[in-house]
Amino acid sequence: MADHSVSAHSKSSPLKLYFGVWATLLLLTYVTYRVAFLELGPFNSVVALVIAAIKATLVALFFMHVWRAGEKFIKAVILTSLFFLLLLLGLTMADYMTRPWS
Amino acid sequence: MSATNVVPQQQFERETYLNKVYGMWSWLLTTDHKRIALLYLISITFFFFIGGFFALLIRLELLTPAGDLVQADTYNKLFTQHGMVMVFFFLIPSIPAVLGNFLVPMMIGAKDLAFPRINLLSWYLYIIGGVIMLHCMMTGGVDTGWTFYVPFSTNYTNTKFVEAGIAIFIAGFSSILTGLNFVVTIHRMRAPGMTWSRLPLFIWAHYATSIIQLLGTPVIAITIVLVACERALHLGIFDPRLGGDPLLFQHLFWFYSHPAVYIMILPSMGVVTEIIPCFSRKRIFGYSFVAFSSIAIAVFGFLVWAHHMFVAGMSVYAGLVFSFLSYAVAVPSAIKVFNWTATLYKGSIHYDAPMLYAFGFLGLFTIGGLTGLFLAALGINVHVTDTYFVVAHFHYIMVGGAVMGYLGGIHFWWPKISGKLYPEGWARLAALIVFLGFNLTFFPQFVLGYMGMPRRYWDYSHMPEFQVLNVLSTAGATVLGVGYLLPMIYLLWSMRYGKPASDNPWNAAGLEWKTSSPPPTDNFKEEPVVTWEAYNYEELDAPPQALEVPVG
Ligand code: HEM
Numbered sequence: 001m002a003d004h005s006v007s008a009h010s011k012s013s014p015l016k017l018y019f020g021v022w023a024t025l026l027l028l029t030y031v032t033y034r035v036a037f038l039e040l041g042p043f044n045s046v047v048a049l050v051i052a053a054i055k056a057t058l059v060a061l062f063f064m065h066v067w068r069a070g071e072k073f074i075k076a077v078i079l080t081s082l083f084f085l086l087l088l089l090g091l092t093m094a095d096y097m098t099r100p101w102s
Numbered sequence: 103m104s105a106t107n108v109v110p111q112q113q114f115e116r117e118t119y120l121n122k123v124y125g126m127w128s129w130l131l132t133t134d135h136k137r138i139a140l141l142y143l144i145s146i147t148f149f150f151f152i153g154g155f156f157a158l159l160i161r162l163e164l165l166t167p168a169g170d171l172v173q174a175d176t177y178n179k180l181f182t183q184h185g186m187v188m189v190f191f192f193l194i195p196s197i198p199a200v201l202g203n204f205l206v207p208m209m210i211g212a213k214d215l216a217f218p219r220i221n222l223l224s225w226y227l228y229i230i231g232g233v234i235m236l237h238c239m240m241t242g243g244v245d246t247g248w249t250f251y252v253p254f255s256t257n258y259t260n261t262k263f264v265e266a267g268i269a270i271f272i273a274g275f276s277s278i279l280t281g282l283n284f285v286v287t288i289h290r291m292r293a294p295g296m297t298w299s300r301l302p303l304f305i306w307a308h309y310a311t312s313i314i315q316l317l318g319t320p321v322i323a324i325t326i327v328l329v330a331c332e333r334a335l336h337l338g339i340f341d342p343r344l345g346g347d348p349l350l351f352q353h354l355f356w357f358y359s360h361p362a363v364y365i366m367i368l369p370s371m372g373v374v375t376e377i378i379p380c381f382s383r384k385r386i387f388g389y390s391f392v393a394f395s396s397i398a399i400a401v402f403g404f405l406v407w408a409h410h411m412f413v414a415g416m417s418v419y420a421g422l423v424f425s426f427l428s429y430a431v432a433v434p435s436a437i438k439v440f441n442w443t444a445t446l447y448k449g450s451i452h453y454d455a456p457m458l459y460a461f462g463f464l465g466l467f468t469i470g471g472l473t474g475l476f477l478a479a480l481g482i483n484v485h486v487t488d489t490y491f492v493v494a495h496f497h498y499i500m501v502g503g504a505v506m507g508y509l510g511g512i513h514f515w516w517p518k519i520s521g522k523l524y525p526e527g528w529a530r531l532a533a534l535i536v537f538l539g540f541n542l543t544f545f546p547q548f549v550l551g552y553m554g555m556p557r558r559y560w561d562y563s564h565m566p567e568f569q570v571l572n573v574l575s576t577a578g579a580t581v582l583g584v585g586y587l588l589p590m591i592y593l594l595w596s597m598r599y600g601k602p603a604s605d606n607p608w609n610a611a612g613l614e615w616k617t618s619s620p621p622p623t624d625n626f627k628e629e630p631v632v633t634w635e636a637y638n639y640e641e642l643d644a645p646p647q648a649l650e651v652p653v654g
Pocket residue numbers: 249363364366367409410428429431432435470471473474475477478479483486487488492495496499500
């Protein structure tokens with residue numbers, strides 16, 4: 001009944017993939033660092049956040065094996081987590097966006 | 103001991119999880135969920151008495167209006183450490199890590215949790231966190247309040263906040279691991295026939311609790327890291343001078359800490375939901391309502407956090423939204439209260455000690471929840487926030503509700519855990535003492551708060567008229583202390599001298615009662631197959647010839 005839990009990520013040697021992802025992460029970190037020195041006005045934060053989101057996605061997809069995870073349950077867990085992150089950000093914004101003094 | 107000679111030599115002692123192997127390492131390296139539950143029981147009891155010790159000192163200081171027993175700084179440390187120990191090292195692990203650990207696998211007919219070693223790891227993380235917390239307290243302590251608000255915690259306090267933060271951070275991971283284990287176990291390890299709609303509601307409550315532990319705890323962990331970084335490196339996340347926002351801290355903190363109050367109360371609701379049908383000899387009223395209200399509490403519990411921030415400088419609009427949502431979250435709790443009451447209706451009620459605790463829970467949780475609604479009303483909140491009214495509110499829920507449920511559960515399952523019966527007379531007396539002591543301690547605090555006595559002050563000599571109520575409260579705390587010591591004593595006593603318990607002394611439904619007391623290491627001799635609904639008390643009590651007929 002409950003035997004389909006470990007099989008999903010055992011195919012093809014994953015080491016190359018892991019190092020590739022790691023290199024990408026390092027590269028993106030470097031990009032973040034360099035971009036911080038450019039004068040982009042409000043876009044500095046936007047760029048930094050976008051890069052951070054990409055990195056988080058990479059970690060989830062490859063290091064946490066969400067890529068190729070066939071199971072509905074795992075997808076449900078991911079979606080739930082994202083949903084709660086949105087709640088945190090969204091409801092906090094309900095405060096920040098409606099402060100008349102800032 | 104002449105009596106032992108009478109017992110025939112041939113009587114083997116049955117093998118149980120307690121006597122299978124002996125020795126310290128067989129406990130410290132065990133992966134048996136039942137033994138880990140006992141390790142947790144011992145450790146959280148230890149921290150409960152540490153936290154209680156601080157509480158006693160707080161109450162002694164407030165006996166007189168002048169700040170005379172301890173200095174102001176010391177007083178700040180007392181209530182901080184009381185709060186941190188009780189919340190993070192007692193109440194959050196209490197029911198899940200002890201009763202949940204022991205019962206979740208047995209109630210669903212499994213041999214163990216899904217990840218037994220992760221379960222042991224969670225206990226070690228808890229102990230590491232606990233030792234750091236103890237070290238912190240013995241070498242100076244913290245004075246930030248358990249809520250460690252910025253900018254005090256980041257810029258001003260010269261006490262050991264970082265160390266306490268690390269302790270809470272680590273203990274948080276122990277809580278995450280428990281939650282993870284329960285979610286996977288409940289999904290994967292149910293015995294044949296144990297469908298979701300046949301699960302005991304204790305399991306539903308723990309499932310909901312685990313969701314909160316998994317989704318909420320990482321947020322407090324990262325918040326602690328941010329505070330520590332801000333303190334060390336002046337990052338400017340919370341400091342307005344550097345472009346940060348102090349209220350951001352409160353948003354992050356309460357995003358975890360309001361749901362965390364449900365980590366404390368949901369398992370207790372689960373316990374009560376097992377006790378009430380058993381001692382009313384009735385099926386639970388509205389099974390699916392009780393089950394889904396647990397999930398609803400877990401989800402809606404995440405939408406109300408800023409009711410702790412109404413006067414903090416948040417926008418009025420956000421205040422309105424969070425006030426409204428706080429009223430919404432009360433609905434699933436109320437559904438449960440109505441269902442428990444309806445279960446009692448026309449039941450044949452037995453007043454054994456677990457049931458007395460369940461009754462205590464019902465009344466006190468209701469008062470705590472209703473005063474939460476007072477607090478969630480914006481206009482009233484302005485007057486009573488940061489007063490003893492708030493203190494009384496959350497103690498009615500956390501002590502009157504959660505701890506009552508915990509004690510009720512410990513008594514209810516004690517025969518299963520220890521294989522011994524506890525002395526019923528003493529237990530009823532203790533339940534009564536706890537109930538009276540509790541109300542004497544905390545009811546006056548509602549009045550004090552309403553009169554305007556602020557929380558976290560060590561001196562009220564400008565308002566000597568507060569003294570009478572404070573004396574009552576301190577007297578009550580003493581009674582309450584006796585009420586908590588009694589079970590400690592007679593439960594320990596019963597382990598040696600108590601009468602041996604039968605497999606099912608309460609004649610209760612539920613798989614955990616179908617195995618021996620105490621259970622064997624693998625819980626069941628053979629894998630159980632479930633063909634009945636939970637709480638089939640009407641069938642259990644039916645005349646014997648009907649007993650074997652499967653239902654559902
Ligand atoms: C069910 C379990 C509950 C627990 C364990 C609980 C616990 C707490 C705690 C610990 C605090 C104090 C936080 C602090 O200032 O240090 C608090 C405050 C508060 N609670 Fe509850 N609560 C519960 C239920 C509710 C409910 C159902 C409501 C309302 C619907 C509610 C509304 C509030 C409000 C508005 C405050 C803030 C008071 C203030 O500081 O101004 N609580 N609660």
